[in-house]
Amino acid sequence: MDSLLDFRGKVAIITGAASGFGALLAKGLHERGAQLVLGDINLPGLDKASAEYGDKAVLLQCDVSKEEDCEALVKAALEKFGRLDIAVNNAGVGHEMLATHEQQGDIFDRQYEVNLKSVMIGMKHQIPAMFKEGGSILNVSSMAGIGGAPKLAPYAAVKHGVIGLTKTAAVEYAKQNIRVNAICPFFSPTNIGAGMLKEDGVEDMLVRGCPMKRYGTVQEMVNAMMLILSPGNSYMTGQAIAVDGAVSAI
Numbered sequence: 001m002d003s004l005l006d007f008r009g010k011v012a013i014i015t016g017a018a019s020g021f022g023a024l025l026a027k028g029l030h031e032r033g034a035q036l037v038l039g040d041i042n043l044p045g046l047d048k049a050s051a052e053y054g055d056k057a058v059l060l061q062c063d064v065s066k067e068e069d070c071e072a073l074v075k076a077a078l079e080k081f082g083r084l085d086i087a088v089n090n091a092g093v094g095h096e097m098l099a100t101h102e103q104q105g106d107i108f109d110r111q112y113e114v115n116l117k118s119v120m121i122g123m124k125h126q127i128p129a130m131f132k133e134g135g136s137i138l139n140v141s142s143m144a145g146i147g148g149a150p151k152l153a154p155y156a157a158v159k160h161g162v163i164g165l166t167k168t169a170a171v172e173y174a175k176q177n178i179r180v181n182a183i184c185p186f187f188s189p190t191n192i193g194a195g196m197l198k199e200d201g202v203e204d205m206l207v208r209g210c211p212m213k214r215y216g217t218v219q220e221m222v223n224a225m226m227l228i229l230s231p232g233n234s235y236m237t238g239q240a241i242a243v244d245g246a247v248s249a250i
């Protein structure tokens with residue numbers, strides 16, 4: 001195995017592991033030797049996605065907007081595997097596309113709870129478990145965390161916030177050798193964006209707007225996640241890495 005992607009002996013928490021990026025990342029880390037604590041609000045989906053991992057994985061139903069659930073993931077890692085090396089704060093939700101003046105109901109509050117507060121309370125419990133031996137945290141932001149995202153103001157606001165939390169924690173815990181990075185994927189076909197593609201012209205706009213003239217596959221996003229998390233990538237911290245076919249380079 002390429003030592004850059006050798007995760008043997010590592011224990012990793014992944015939230016939102018029932019589908020999309022989280023499920024495929026769990027598979028990739030499992031194949032490369034990691035032991036896993038997987039959380040998702042959708043327990044049947046998590047059971048299905050993780051059936052083959054046996055005693056190499058603990059599965060927990062969790063709501064990442066609840067602090068006790070975030071803490072339970074860390075406790076499970078320490079109790080079952082005796083350590084925590086990696087945490088991927090990946091769980092997230094999208095919302096209906098609405099211009100800023102059309103925003104309504106509790107869309108913003110839900111975005112804050114699930115996509116931003118979750119990262120704060122997740123790291124609050126993950127970081128102390130890494131004090132002794134260091135570790136690597138990856139927070140999943142978005143291209144909407146780097147620039148504006150028309151009709152997705154609440155999502156863009158909280159994904160910008162994820163980068164603020166990431167950079168702050170990276171500086172605070174650099175001495176303890178805890179790396180904290182964010183990934184900013186451009187569109188990739190998972191459940192979260194399925195609704196967006198039904199909107200007139202959105203798919204065309206996404207593809208035309210990308211210099212590579214295509215989306216990134218889910219596997220390409222997960223490959224980038226593994227490279228960021230890799231134990232060999234030991235000097236990269238405090239970064240928000242765009243994985244976007246050069247969209248952000250324009």
Ligand SMILES: NC(=O)c1ccc[n+]([C@@H]2O[C@H](COP(=O)([O-])OP(=O)(O)OC[C@H]3O[C@@H](n4cnc5c(N)ncnc54)[C@H](O)[C@@H]3O)[C@@H](O)[C@H]2O)c1
Binds near residue numbers: 039042143192
């Ligand atoms: N797919 C994309 O185009 C894209 C682009 C940029 C960023 N992202 C981000 O990637 C992350 C993963 O999304 P995905 O694309 O794999 O979508 P997805 O919908 O396939 O996966 C999201 C997972 O999070 C889980 N989840 C939702 N709310 C939860 C909660 N309160 N507690 C615990 N789990 C919860 C869902 O059940 C689901 O399994 C999200 O943070 C998303 O914002 C996705």
